[in-house]
Amino acid sequence: MMDKFKIVIENLNLQFGNQPILKNICASIPENKITVIMGPSGCGKTTLMKSLNRLTDLNPDAKVTGSIFIDGQDILHTSENITLIRKKMGLLAQRPYPLPMNIYNNIAYGLRISGRRKKRYLDKRVEHYLRQVSLWDEVKDRLKEPAGRLSIGQQQRLCLARGLAVGPDIILADEPTSALDPISSQAIEGKFNELKKNYTIVLVTHILRQAKRLADHVIFMYMGEVVEQGPASEIFGNPRQEMTKSYLNGIFY
């Protein structure tokens, strides 16, 4: 069965000042699958992921060339409002960064931004998304408390719910479990396996076991370049590149 590709990256180059971070990246990310971007620290995984929703624009020193097609639309060369493109993607960062407001408003923020202000509607949506990340029962009595008071694991699930609330098709997750304890990590990983039915998930990780547990598709990067990519079974079972082999065997890490 041929995969349908949600995101296609062509000849993507990115540099900060004079320092090249991403070199001629070509990669494809299949729809409704978990694609793991893996590689050693500092190889450009996070930068690649951030360029997918153009958060790299925030760095005034960044220069980007090439193309990123999402649903066939080149988001690097488009007249469409960048905030609309970003809304197609929910972002989950390395550590949870709840917005400086209460739990309820953390979820309602994105909805309000896009013009939904009716309280009944917001109430329903907030509950729906908190349930979706299994957080509702834990926080339903303290929705007005600052989100910063939740435990780190709860905060990360809140951030996931916040991202889902704006109705994206893609979830970008940048080492989302690296600050979490094993139980909370499991909760997040479990959610990803549920969510991939409806979402295309891009997961950056340097935890090999996590990659093996979750990945349907793998992009292996080293020093700003894509070394190898393909279905997880191929990459893990029968890697073609020498470098991938040695990485998987833990020879360099």
Add this chain to the structure above:
Amino acid sequence: MNRAVMRVSRIRVGRLLQDKLHVFWMQICLVLVFILPFILVAGMLYKSLLLIEAQPLTELLFSKTWKPMAGRFGFYTFIISSVWVTILALLIAGPICLLTAIHLTQYAKRWVLRVMHPIIDILAGIPSVIYGVWGILVVVPFIGNYLGPFFGKSVSGYSILAGAIVLAIMIIPFILNILIEIFKNIPPELSEASMSLGAGKWQTIKLVQVKKALPGIVSAFGLGMSRAFGETIAVLMVVGNVAQIPKGLFQPGYPLPALIANNYGEMLSIPMYDSALMLAALILFVVVLIFNFASRLIIVKSEKQLA
């Protein structure tokens, strides 16, 4: 062998003594710095007690009559002048600082901030008397010749407004430096989170960054205010120094620090006068202390809440 041991132990004793001595002097200096504010307050209190015993404090603070010859010292006019100048200065400096800090940390290229940092520091390091001279040469004539007539008023230019403008410029670098630090310390991931939820840049700044920075902004303004309230020489040079309750921005005023600086040592033959000036100093000290304390309290509290 024995000798060598003795020599070593002698050196050791010497070092130990040196160490102890050093620590002793350091502790002396520490204690000195620690008790300095208390000595200051005690001195002011001791001197002003004479007046406080003679007249009720409420009358001293709220009476408008300032007739030292008759032994009547009402500080109300001076307190009001100080409050006017300070609040006005903050109203001018606050928005400028906030917008500059936001631009420098959110929009400007990195080199702009690199260039601006030393410039801000230079501004902060200029002696206040120079700001005063600049006020006399530029701000006062501008108000007297243009701004006053524009509003249909014939004024000298020496006014509350002139004092406030000079003060505002003096506290701008001070507040700005704090605000830049505050905005720089907000993790970029927070903005990224907001923007990935579909917020624009300005929405993100307004709804997330400023909100996150709010306690810091409030305390930066508080610290700036305590600076403005106590600033003496530059204000004294442009504010007119007329002991009256200012009826408008273009009227002269007479803030507390100017009162002290102008008169201490001049008219001390009048009974109780030095006591009155010491009370003015005490009021100044207490107000500045409260501003400082409240601002720092806000910072500490918000840090606890975020952590």
